[in-house]
Amino acid sequence: MPMTLDTVSTNKSHGGVQGVYRHQSRATGTDMTFSVFVPPHADGAKLPVIWYLSGLTCTHANVTDKGEFRKACAELGLIFVAPDTSPRGEGVPDDPEGAYDFGLGAGFYVNATQEPFARHYRMRDYIENELPEIVAGNFPADMARQGITGHSMGGHGALTISLRNPGRFRSTSAFAPIVAPAQCPWGQKALGGYLGDDRSTWKDYDACALIEGGARLPDLLIDQGDADANLELQLKTDLLRQACASAGMAATIRMQPGYDHSYPFVSTFMADHLRWHAERLG
């Protein structure tokens, strides 16, 4: 066990265990809370891991409560990890006006370089390096078989983390992701605030820019509701479609008629995504 993990709660569900855990993070310099579902499994088995990154305003709890992933994970034998979306607690700076789209609940999966955010807002480090060590050390996880997904800001996180770490994730998907933060108000505010005005530093955190810069994934599954109020201004799914087409990168991008941006949308397609990941995780 690489570091101390406090168990906040465990509940048996769908034959497995839904747990919530807390630890002191060296990446963020704060306590961090995350959830892990471990499906029923044979003693000594090592199971593939799905990372689910959440959207603006969320903690681990939103998808843990509303994601409807446990039945499919139990059937498919997948561990499901849901981290928080930002550092929190004493001394962690927030948006100066307390806005929902920056600061607490809105870490955008970056390593901030700008003050006062640079010390604690290191969600890239946390998700890419620290939390995988903890998951590997404390759960029956086969780290050679990882998939990643996420919702909205978390879809942005899933796409960019996977694109930056070729080969680490055998499968990548997203629900209603922000595909080009450099080209939408949410992303411009976040990347400007955390990274500063030099847009060359933003490219690592923009899925479309990464693909345009040569990063590739073997394939991709995206579901996007066509009644999503954020589609035109913030999510801009078509930019990802164009980037993948230009790059010759396989991508299944499905527009789902009548669906909005909420968990009733995410939960509808969750089992589909998990099956898609499981096929690729063996």
Next chain:
Amino acid sequence: MPMTLDTVSTNKSHGGVQGVYRHQSRATGTDMTFSVFVPPHADGAKLPVIWYLSGLTCTHANVTDKGEFRKACAELGLIFVAPDTSPRGEGVPDDPEGAYDFGLGAGFYVNATQEPFARHYRMRDYIENELPEIVAGNFPADMARQGITGHSMGGHGALTISLRNPGRFRSTSAFAPIVAPAQCPWGQKALGGYLGDDRSTWKDYDACALIEGGARLPDLLIDQGDADANLELQLKTDLLRQACASAGMAATIRMQPGYDHSYPFVSTFMADHLRWHAERLG
């Protein structure tokens, strides 16, 4: 439409519509909020209705968020109705000490006779009479095909409402119900507080007492976690088992190893219950 219904929210989910609605209740003299999931269906179709009554501290939102019922309801063609657990708002008296197990969030599905609760705490009337009219008038509901279920205090509600209204519900189930409120602290506090000290008035609100008094259901499905911290003191599942055995009433009462009292338990067995109801609702 028998009365005005305000739509609080609708979200497409699993091919149907998850809605939340508010109306002025004549039964409780307050605004009441409830949720309804209508699955995908042919134009003009009338669908069977499942009533889900929630437990202590809950509103409609707990099961709506965490119940994992929409996929099964969509597959089985069931409307799912989730009422609140008490009147709320200006002038509605609460537990004098603000306890979680009486007053707001803890209506126990009774018509209160004691002051200051008698005016607003009329959840029996609300669930048995008023809300069915609203559901029948506003949704594609076949009121000849109704089933009822609930969790904990709501399991008590489901059992007692069904037992008191023979023939109305073709199917009755419960998750971790309070089976004999007259014999447990939660129930004694609630029935004493709402109905007074004359225990003869409690019998209508006690599933075991109703069965002992001659009420019958064709059958019954109960799931109860054996790791439920409330089992021994409050829920007392064995009393229902004994009452059904003495009465010769069919009842499938399943002890589920390792499960507790939470929604991770309820959601695990939700689809099972919905299938069981659907078989009986045709």
